Amino acid sequence: MSALLSTEISDLPVRRGKVRDVFDLGDCLLMVATDRISAFDWVMPNGIPDKGRVLTQVSNWWFSRLGVENHLLSTEVPADRLPTGTDVAALAGRSVVVRKASIVPIECVVRGYLDGSGWKEYKQTQSVCGVTLPAGLLQGSKLPEPIFTPATKEESGHDQNISFERMCEIVGRETSRELRDRSIAIYKQAADVALERGIVIADTKMEWGRFEGRLILCDEVLTPDSSRFWPADKYQPGGPQPSFDKQFVRDWLETTGWDKNSPPPNLPTEVVTRTREKYIEAFEQLTGQHFPWK
Template sequence: MTIDLPVRHGKVRDIYDLGDKLLLVASDRTSAFDYVLPSVIPDKGRVLTQISRFWFEKLGVANHMISINVADADLPSGTDLASLDGRSMLVRKTEVVPIECVVRGYLAGSGWKEYGQSSTVCGIPLPAGLDQSAQLETPIFTPATKEESGHDINISYERMCEIVGEELASTLREKSLDIYTRGAAFAREKGIIIADTKFEWGIVDGELLLIDEVLTPDSSRFWPEDQYQVGVSPPSFDKQIVRDYLETTSWDKNSTPPQLPEAVVNQTRAKYIEAFEELTGQTFPWK
C-alpha cells in the first residue's frame, strides 16, 4: 500500500505525516530476532489495531486516538482505502516521551533470566525462591530506553528521572501501573493472563497521552489462563509459533530469514485472531 505523503517505515508499521495528525498503518509484516521476515501474517495488523482501539475506548485514559475510520484521514484521491481498512488509526501527533514504560506482573523472559542470576529484575530485588512464570506479589515498573534499532535497553527508575524529570517519571510510573493492573484484571476474566507489557506516552499542548499500541499480543506477553502453570513458560497468543519454528531451522539469525511454511503462517494468524475474540468478546470482522 502506497500513499503519496511523508512516511516513516518501521519494522511492521508505516507512519504517515498529516501535519498535526498521523496515520498509523499496522502492516502484516512480522519480525523475529530483530529481523523482518519475508513472510507476512495475514490480518495481523488489523488484530493489533482493533485490540488497541478496544483498550483506548475501555480504559478511560487520555490517548492519541482520533478515529479508526480511514475515510476520516482525508487521504489523497486514488488511495486504496480498502487495503487500509481495519489496520489504520488516525491519531494526534505528540512529542513522544523517550521511555518504554514496562510493567511486569509475572516472572518471565529476560526478567526470569536475571532473577536466576541475582534475585532481581531490572535491578529491583525480589523474594527468593520464585519459580519461572510465578506471579509477582505486586506488579513492578521497569523502564527502558527507546532504541531506533535492536532491543530497548533496561534502565533504572533513577536514570529515567534524570532523562525526563522526577515529576513526569512519577506520573508515568503511576499511570502505567494503574493501566496494567486494570487491563490485566479484565483480561483475566476473559481467560487471558497479561504477564507483562510496555506502554508509550506522548505530550501535546501540555497533555500527557497514551500512544502507540496498547495491551496487544505484540506489546505484551499474553498467556491462556487454562494452560498456565508455575515452573514452565506457558504458550502465548503472539508470534511464539514463528520463533519456535525458526529455532528448528538452520538460520543463523545473522542473514536473510527463511520463508515460513504455510502451516506456521496459518497457525500464527489464528492465534492473533483468537486473542482478539477472547479479549473483546467480538467476532473478528475480516475472517
C-alpha cells in the same frame, strides 16, 4: 489471502517502523499497522495476514475502555484526505488517525509475572531493573505486586532495560513518577479485565507522549505484540507458557539453523496460518467479538 507488507500513499511523508507505517497528514498522523512480523530483531520476509488488523482492533478496544487520555482521533480511514487512487480498502481495519505527540523516549514496561528478560535478570541478580524480588520464584511466577521496569527505546535491536533512577536522569523525576504510577494502574486494570476473559497478561509495554503539555497514551496498547498473553486455563509456573502471540514463529525459527545474524528464511504456510489463528483467537477471546475479516 495475502499479507500487507507495506503501504504506499503518494505525496505523504512516511516513517516506517517494524510493523507500522506512519503518514503525516499535517495536523495529525495516519498510523497503519501492516502485517509485517518480527522475531529476534529481524522483520520476516513474509507476514501474517490480518495481523495488523488484530493489533489495531485490540488497541481500539482498550482505548475505549481504559478511561485514559490517548492519541486516538478516529478509527475510520480518512478517505477524503488521501490522494485519488489510494487503496482505501486495504487500509480498512488497520488504520487510525492520531494526534501528533512528542514521544517520551522510554518504554514503560510493567511486569505482573516473571518471564523474558526479567526472568533472565532475576536468575543472575534476584532483581529486575533494580527492583529486588523474593527468592525462589520460578519462570512464569506471579509477582507479589506488578513492577515497573523501564527500558530505552532503540531504533534497532533490543530495547535496553534500565533502572528507575536512570529513567529519572533521562526524562526527569516528576515525569518518571507519573509514567510509573499511571502505567502500573493501567496494567492492573487491564489484567483484571483480561483474566475475567481467560487471558493472563504477564507483562506489557506502553508508549507515552506529550500533547499540549499532558502525557497521553500512544501507539498500540495491551496487544499480543506489546504484551505477553497467556491462556489462563493452561497457566502453570515453572517454565515457558503457551501464548497467543508469535511463539509459533520463534519456535519454528529455532529449528531452522538460522544464525539470527543474516536475513531470515521465509515462514512456511503452516506457521503463517497457525500464527494468524492465534492472533485472531486472542482478539475474539478478549473482546467477545467476531473478527470481521475472518
